[in-house]
Amino acid sequence: MTTPAPFLGGETRVVNIGLSLFAETLAALGVSVVSVDWRPPAGGDRRLAELLARAGDEAGAKPVTIADANRECLRRIQAGTATLVGLRPAREVVPGLGERTVLHAGPPVTWERMCGPMRGAIIGACLFEGWAKTPDDAVTLAESGALTFDPCHHHRAVGPMAGIVTPSMAVWVVENDACDTAAYATLNEGVGKVLRFGAYDRPVLDRFAWINRELAPILDGALRRAGGLDAKTLIARALTMGDECHNRTTAATSLLARELAPHVAAARAGDVEKALAFLARTDHFFLNIAMAACKAVLDGAHGIRGATVVTAMARNGVEFGIRASGTGDRWFTAPAPNVTGLYFPGYGPGDASPDLGDSAxxxxxxxxxxxxxxxxxxxxxxxxTAELALDTTRRMYEITLGEHETFRIPALDFRGAPLGIDIRRVVETGIAPAIDTGLAHREAGVGQVGAGIAEAPIACFVQALEAFVAGLPA
Amino acid sequence: MRLTRDMEAVPGVRRAAAMMGTPANRALLEDAGLLAAEGEAAGPTDLVIAVLADTREAAEVARAAAESAFSARRAAAMPGVAGRPLTLASALKALPGATLALISVPGAYAGAEALKALHAGLHVMLFSDNVPVATELELKTLARQRGLFVMGPDCGTAIVNGVPLGFANAVARGRIGIAAASGTGLQEVACHLAAAGEGISQAIGVGGRDLSDEVGGLMMERALAALAADPETAAVCVIGKPPGAATLAKLEGWIAKLGKPCVTQLMAPTGRERWHAAATLEDAALAAVALARGVKPAPVEFTAPPGAVARLVEDAVLPMRANQRYVRGVYSGGTLAYEALGILKTRLADVAPGVTGGGSGHRVVDLGEDVFTVGRPHPMLDGTVRREWIERESADPETAVLLLDVVLGYGAHPDPAGEILPAIRAATLAAESAGRHLAVVASVTGTEGDPQRRSAQVAALSAGGVIVMPSNAQAARLAALIAEPRA
Incomplete structure (x- = not known):
């Protein structure tokens, strides 16, 4: 608990909450003052205001203060590293991945409730693994209960869109040495008709097999020859080159290709030309690496008692779920939101599945x-407009605890990116985290139909706050 | 509140309000006859703009005025985007090392904001009223545990480390400390100290209920301890309404421990005080000055010589009709209204017991009370309600004296005298044409350093035929003399 400033003596620095007239007077007199653009917290919901007040004690909670817990959480995120060390078959590295386990994006969901794209991706995965000969066989298998479905997040993995991971798929291995954690993600297949959007026809599966069985070993060899690659620094560079590393990873993918190309060439293993050509045309190739890097860093900051920082946001196409550092492995879920976005020609809002994927x-x-x-x-x-891009980031500072020391934004005078979503601030301001995302067709087998911006449901944060307050010592 | 002012400035508009649609505000609007179906459906984050006008055209003009003023403000500050933080938490990121939260949000939300501020290690000035006493106790108890200070709720003014908070006057820093459970009382004392050439070390508000036995002086004790320890403070002035019996006993102990000269003005001196108990705010200020200078305090009846006062009374009484018998006080400051009422009671019979404006004899109304500020600004910010009451009281053929306060300072209206003078002129003219003479007596609480400049306000009032007395107490005494029954 920090000692408060003495009441008398010293400089009085004022936060004005209410009539702006008082702040104007103080500012005119040269007094340090900041005025809050106040509105009723939580949209005027008295019960939530009460919860916020109870979770608002930065200084007095025991055994550690909320402020201390959040500081530690932020410290670990800032200090976290993300070294891309190589690619391995999932069965070799992903913890707890049984032979008939299928990992999927988002919070837990049963086959019966899964959305079309996720079912399609699972059908494709069954065909890829050789567990089924036809899509119908795959459906029968999935319905039979012979497969174990589990969220990627429960196995230190993350997957974009359907996020399906099965044992034979190759995964990127990203290590966070600062917190002694690692995270895993599959390889990106490009856009359009791809497995992660639920497509599973022959060309999709052929490409998928080539990526996992031929491209992965080439890139693994190159990475090992390069002695690994610092993904965190690469992300920081990409942010200065027009990426936000979710919906746009064009710069990051280019940087990755540039780093790896000499080693790919030197190794002279496999179809080098085909490998490099694939990297050259796959703008989103780095996305999965960025996700694994974020997962490795945030897992290192998860499980801190008293911390109100969000450590995961993920969607399974039915529900949106979040986890907070101080509320353990519980998911707080709400119906997955629809996405405001732009559709590829021939598609419209009626075609899209609700928000999907671990990429949040x-x-x-x-x-x-x-x-x-x-x-x-x-x-x-x-x-x-470009102004909307700036304003979107500016608004996120209202719901975050800190600013990233490494990820900086040129257009905001190199201000650090808003970092550490505080569940309390989301509930208090009603400002939903803005999520860039792709749009999957709601039926299995079609693929990506657009991209846009989604808002995380406030209800998830309300539940997290309730659980957090319930867990506070009396 | 500015929106309200803009709308009510439109000709043909009777009343207007712009309030967030909280349940409490909706109730206020309904009481004021300003709630239509659309407003009833509003939520706490909606802004309700309500206009009561003589014609549809006038209402539309008012609505347009409000909307343009509102959108101009919005454009300047998009929420969460253009620099203004949305929460205390993000304000603290913008102002590292903040020490105090000045809170003036509606009472229903003020307690939660204050709690957040205390949790973040900030001292609090709670300007808001309508905060439940249970909340006040919780806040003050927590503050004491954490070594923090809560000024308020309903704390209109304070001057901490030279920083004027809320409605405060421009006074020099000096050696006299004030601890007050009263807003305009603190202002009146501070202004008299300034006029006497002394300055304020600290002026701490504790909230109107702090000295009640329910709250038990939780912050007065801390305020006096802080002033005792403050090396800049040479003498202390304690101001408030009469404390609860148990709290008065504790207060005696705290004053005894001060180790500095002390003056109290608690509205009802018992005569048993072991310190200097002043009868009026003016006397309290003058006594504090005397004690700081090491001389014996002497109370003031009138600053002017007796002959001059007698002439003022005579000039006022002569042209009056026989049935003009009563003093009618129309106040913007609560403590000033109470002080005036107290003085009238000691000198006149048939004085109304409270400051509600009720009763058929001598009466005083405090227009700062919630019942009069439904959906409209405080009378210190806007003279509309006062003008209505001036008109109403002066139309009564039994009114002899109109007694007024004019409070200046930061946050107050830029020209309070100019706000009420047209109504005063109209009232005196109306009385003349009815064959009556209306005496208008006022005092100005303010300093030369205030944005409105005291001497300019006094000159404007005098030019308008108002008898301006040097203090509220003297104004009330003069009013009593004028209305005194004569043989």
Missing amino acids: ITEAAGLGGFAMAAAPAVVQFVGG
């Missing part, structure tokens, strides 16, 4: 919608 882990780490000011090109997806 990037927002929890200060990227994506939170770093939109770095990537004005992304707002084209919602027909927005």
Whole structure:
């Protein structure tokens, strides 16, 4: 508990909450003053205001203060490293991945409730693994209960869109040495008709097999030859080049290709030309690495008692779920929101599945919608202006505890990206975390139909706050 | 409140209000006859703009005025985007090392904001009223545990480390400390200290209920301890309404421990005080000055010589009709209204017991009370309600004296005298044409350093035929003399 400033003596520095007239007077007299643009907390909901007041004690909670817990949480996120060390088959590295386990994006969901794209991706995965010969066989298998479904997040993994991980798939291995954690993600297949959006026809599966069985070993060899790659620094550079590292990873992918190309060439293993050509045309190739990097860092900051920082946001196409550092492994869920976005020609809002994928882990780490000011090109997806990109990031500072020391945004005078979503601030302000996202067709097998911006449901944060307050010592 | 002012300035508009649609505000609007179906459906984050006008056209003009003023403000500050933080938490990021939260949000929300501020290690000035006493106790108890200070609730003014908070006057820093459970009382004392050439070391408000036995002086004890320890403070002035019996006993102990000369003005001196107990705010200020200078305090009846006062009374009484018998006080400051009422009671019979404006004899109304500020600004900010009451009281053929306060300072209206003078002129003219003479007596609480400049306000009032007395107490005494029954 910090000692408060003495009441008398010293400089009085004022936070004005209410009549702006008082702040204007003070400012005119040269007094240090900041005026809050006040409105009733939590949209005027008295019960939530009460919860906020109870979770508002920065200085007095025991055994550690909320402020101390959040500081430690932020410290670990800032200090977290993300070294891309190589690629391995998931069965070799992903903890707790049984032979018939299927990992999926978002909070837990049963086959019966899964959305179309997730079912499609699982059908594709069954065909890829050789567990089924036909899509119908795959459906029968999934319905039979012979497969174990579990969220990626329960296995230190993250997956974009459907986020399906099965044992034979290759995964990126990203290590956070500062917190002694690692995280895993599959390889990106490009946009359009791809497995992660629920497509599973022959060309999709052929490409998927090539990526996992031929491209992965080439890149693994190159990475090992390079002695690993610092993904955190690469992300920081990409932010200065127009990426927000969620919906736009064009710069990051280029930087990755540039780093790896000499080693790919030197190793002379496999079809080098095909490998490099794939990197050259796959703008989103780095996305999965960014996600694993964010997961590795945020897992290192998870499980701190008394911390109100969000450590995961994920969607399974039915529900949106969040986890907070101080509330353990519980998910707080609400119906997945619809996405405001731009559709590929021939598609419209009626075609899209609700929000899907683990990629909102990037927002929890200060990227994506939170770093939109770095990537004005992304707002084209919602027909927005560059000013909207700046304002989106500016608003996120209202719900975050700190600013990223490494991820900086040129257009905001190199201000650090808003970092550490505080569940209390989301409930208090009603400002929902902004999430850049892709749009999957709601039926299995079609694929991506657009991209846009989604808002995390406030209800998740309300539940998290309730659980947090319930867990506070009396 | 500015929106209200803009709208009520439109000709043909009777009443207007712009308030957030909280349940409490909706009730206020309903009481004021300003709630239509649309407003009833509003939520706490909606802004309700209500206009009562003679014609549809006038209402539309008012609505347009409000909307343009509102959108101009919005454009300047998009919420959460253009620099103004939305919460205390983000304000603290913008102002590292903040020491105090000045809270003036509606009472229903003020307690929660104050709690957040205390939790963040800030001292609190709670300007808001309508905060439940249970909340006040919780806040003050927590503050004491954490070594923090809560000024208020309903704390209109304070001067901490030279920083004027809320409605405060421009006074020099000096050696006299004030601890007050009263807003305009603190202002009146501070202004008299300034006029006497002394300055304020600290002026701490504790909230109107602090000296009640329910709250038990939780902050008065801390205020006096802080002033005792403050090396800048040479003498202390304690101001408030009469304390609860148990709290008065404790107060005696705290004053005894001060180790500095002390003056109290607690409205009802018992005569048993072991310190200097002043009868009026003016006397309290003058006594504090005397004690700081090491001389014996002497109370003041009138600053002017007796002959001059007698002439003022005579000039006022002569042209009056026989049935003009009563003093009618129309106040903007609560403590000033109480002080005036107390003085009238000691000198006149048939004085109304409270400051509600009720009763058929001598009466005083405090227009700062909640019942009069429904959906409209405080009378220190806007003279509309006062003008209505001046008109109403002076129309009564039995009114002899109109007794007024004019409070200056930061936050107050830029020209309070100019706000009420047209109504005063109209009232005196109306009386003349009815064959009566209306005496208008006022005092100005303010300093030369105030944005409105005291001497300019006094000159404007005098030019308008108002008898301006040097203090509220003297104004009330003169009013009593004028209305005194004569043989």
